[in-house]
Amino acid sequence: MDNNLKRSIILEHYQNPHNKGLIDDDTYIKTNMNNESCIDELNIMVKIEDDIVKDIKFDGEACALCISSASIMTDTLIGKKTKEVEKILENFLNMTTEKEYDKELLGEAIVYEDVSKTPNREKCVLLSWWGIEKILNELKNN
Ligand code: ZN
Secondary structure, X not given: OOHHHHHHHHXXXXXXXXXXXXXXXXOOEEEEEEOOOOOOEEEEEEEEEXXXXXXXXXXXXXXXXXXXXXXXXXXXXXXXXXXXXXXXXHHHHHHHOOOOOOHHHHHHHHHHOOHHHOHHHHXXXXXXXXXXXXXXXXXXXX
């Protein structure tokens, strides 16, 4: 994907983030994520039913990379089975750490394929995805 297109997708998700804004609903699992190397602080809530990620919402103060990545993350993961979500998370992490990954699984999230070249921004991009990973891990351990 060419760099101008990547930048415009990131900007679009930053200016008009999808699924931003929390709701009052106890059926969601919530987590709070902080990135000390940036201003990023996100609250994330996920509804999982019958092993399917039914909905994700997020809110918080964060930089453009972090907000856009959270928005793309929600688009990428909502509607997927938890097993698929785990696979996508693994591939996304691989992409951002220069390991092999499956482009097909990641969709629009490949706009961050070069973020490993700017390691201080990696956490911004990964923060929301780590939040989902944390929630899935907590569910497994319960
Ligand atoms: Zn950031």
